Amino acid sequence: MNKIAYYPGCxxxxxxxxxxxxxxxxxxxxxxxxxxxxxxxxxxxTPAHTVNHVLSAALSARNLxxxxxxxxxxxxxxxxxxxxxxxxxxxxMENPEFRAKxxxxxxxxxxxxxxxxxxxxxLTENVDMTLIxxxxxxxxxxxxxxxYYGCIMNRPxxxxxxxxxENPMAMDNIMTALGAEVVPYPLKVECCGASFGIAxxxxxxxxxxxxxxxxxxxxxxxxxxACPLCQMNLDMRQGQINDALHENFKIPVFYYTQxxxxxxxLDRADLGFEKLCVDPRLALGRIKQPAQAS
Amino acid sequence: xxxxxxxxxxLDFIAEVEARSHQNVKNCYQCGNCTAGCPYNFAxxxxxxxxxxxxxxxxKEAVLKSRSLWLCGSCQSCTTRCPNNIDVATIMDVCxxxxxxxxYATERxxxxxxxxxxxxxxxxxxxxxxxxxxxxxxxxxxxxTDVDLAPTVLMRGKLPFKPHPIQGRxxxxxxFERFRKGGINx
Ligand code: SF4
Ligand code: SF4
Numbered sequence: 001m002n003k004i005a006y007y008p009g010c011x012x013x014x015x016x017x018x019x020x021x022x023x024x025x026x027x028x029x030x031x032x033x034x035x036x037x038x039x040x041x042x043x044x045x046t047p048a049h050t051v052n053h054v055l056s057a058a059l060s061a062r063n064l065x066x067x068x069x070x071x072x073x074x075x076x077x078x079x080x081x082x083x084x085x086x087x088x089x090x091x092x093m094e095n096p097e098f099r100a101k102x103x104x105x106x107x108x109x110x111x112x113x114x115x116x117x118x119x120x121x122x123l124t125e126n127v128d129m130t131l132i133x134x135x136x137x138x139x140x141x142x143x144x145x146x147x148y149y150g151c152i153m154n155r156p157x158x159x160x161x162x163x164x165x166e167n168p169m170a171m172d173n174i175m176t177a178l179g180a181e182v183v184p185y186p187l188k189v190e191c192c193g194a195s196f197g198i199a200x201x202x203x204x205x206x207x208x209x210x211x212x213x214x215x216x217x218x219x220x221x222x223x224x225x226a227c228p229l230c231q232m233n234l235d236m237r238q239g240q241i242n243d244a245l246h247e248n249f250k251i252p253v254f255y256y257t258q259x260x261x262x263x264x265x266l267d268r269a270d271l272g273f274e275k276l277c278v279d280p281r282l283a284l285g286r287i288k289q290p291a292q293a294s
Numbered sequence: 295x296x297x298x299x300x301x302x303x304x305l306d307f308i309a310e311v312e313a314r315s316h317q318n319v320k321n322c323y324q325c326g327n328c329t330a331g332c333p334y335n336f337a338x339x340x341x342x343x344x345x346x347x348x349x350x351x352x353x354k355e356a357v358l359k360s361r362s363l364w365l366c367g368s369c370q371s372c373t374t375r376c377p378n379n380i381d382v383a384t385i386m387d388v389c390x391x392x393x394x395x396x397x398y399a400t401e402r403x404x405x406x407x408x409x410x411x412x413x414x415x416x417x418x419x420x421x422x423x424x425x426x427x428x429x430x431x432x433x434x435x436x437x438x439t440d441v442d443l444a445p446t447v448l449m450r451g452k453l454p455f456k457p458h459p460i461q462g463r464x465x466x467x468x469x470f471e472r473f474r475k476g477g478i479n480x
Binding site for chain 2: 010011013014017039040046047048049051052053054058059062098105106155156189190193194195196197198199200203206207237239274275277
């Protein structure tokens with residue numbers, strides 16, 4: 001496959017380092033050739049677009065211009081928030097007037113339309129599921145999983161153009177292919193409380209608490225997510241949620257890339273299970289060992 | 295029920311929201327779909343369809359002073375489900391831009407967090423999580439924000455102690471400088 005520019009996003013160097021690491025590892029294992037964008041900068045995340053749309057687009061466009069400079073036309077990122085910003089910027093800059101306003105803020109103008117896709121989309125659309133199945137060495141048999149996509153991976157559909165905006169299936173299909181039992185999770189695209197964890201923890205406790213509760217009622221042993229913010233709210237803040245709601249949730253929350261890497265038998269060091277806050281062994285222990293060890 | 299005296303409608307406000315969001319607010323027929331799907335509705339002072347109504351009737355003060363603008367999580371549910379294809383989330387965004395510009399900040403800590411985040415980007419080129427938390431705690435006076443998480447987070451090496459400076463950080467700083475000089479409304 002052609003080379004794809006890779007944008008890790010700021011959280012990939014901090015709170016979601018294990019997502020970055022495992023995303024790289026599975027892409028490598030499945031033959032997707034990622035090339036790091038040299039000297040990438042922050043896309044501005046949610047704060048930028050709540051201040052001004054041209055500023056927000058310019059922070060993304062500096063990176064799109066770098067991709068253009070690499071001679072590539074597609075960029076991929078694991079983070080849905082970065083993805084939204086990169087896609088929105090690229091889309092809005094199809095309007096020459098808007099592009100001119102953005103370029104006026106940049107040292108190096110962005111002149112091409114660069115396509116931004118999530119790593120999940122790249123995987124889904126470029127890797128044959130039968131290939132994934134054939135590479136599974138540790139099937140996830142015995143574990144029950146709730147797939148949680150978060151609010152903006154697929155919305156709004158006109159912009160994101162990937163999977164279904166009310167009932168996405170990309171992660172469900174991957175997990176099923178790996179041998180896990182996927183529960184019919186109804187809150188796939190509900191919001192977890194986004195970046196309000198710090199300023200309004202009460203809101204995150206309520207919204208993420210609802211997500212955990214629904215997973216528990218369905219008997220899920222674990223969640224898989226594709227978003228650093230969702231993962232952080234559900235996993236790192238699970239203790240705070242328990243305190244606020246007088247609950248006792250203890251549900252591990254994985255990045256889908258970690259479980260995919262696990263099933264493919266990738267090096268544990270690349271999967272970063274030790275970074276998770278709720279002990280992942282609670283769920284990994286459910287996985288049945290193959291009857292005959294080879 | 296709230297009664298609007300249409301003589302008090304601020305027509306310039308309606309026009310400005312429409313121009314900056316590229317949306318036609320007159321298309322809203324108050325079906326309430328946006329509100330029904332809004333996960334933050336419980337925390338809002340005006341529901342999102344009420345905000346739409348307030349805009350249609352030119353109630354500028356009420357809109358810009360509302361807490362809802364600051365509590366919107368940009369989850370895109372309203373935009374996705376509006377039967378009239380109104381990009382409601384963008385309208386919320388644009389109203390928040392205007393509230394900011396005109397000095398309203400009814401959820402002070404939400405604004406402080408955004409500011410701290412953007413300062414971090416302006417200074418380092420990338421968001422430096424530990425640094426932005428420190429700035430947020432200093433400015434909000436909420437020194438105990440998330441201290442309960444410190445052992446967990448530090449033990450797992452989730453927060454680097456130093457920013458990752460990038461070569462192009464001055465280019466990023468210049469984006470902010472030019473933006474402030476430019477007086478851009480969008
Ligand atoms: S969903 Fe659309 S039409 Fe219905 S109330 Fe909301 S903005 Fe108005
Ligand atoms: S984008 Fe904002 S207003 Fe719209 S549904 Fe989500 S939180 Fe509510």
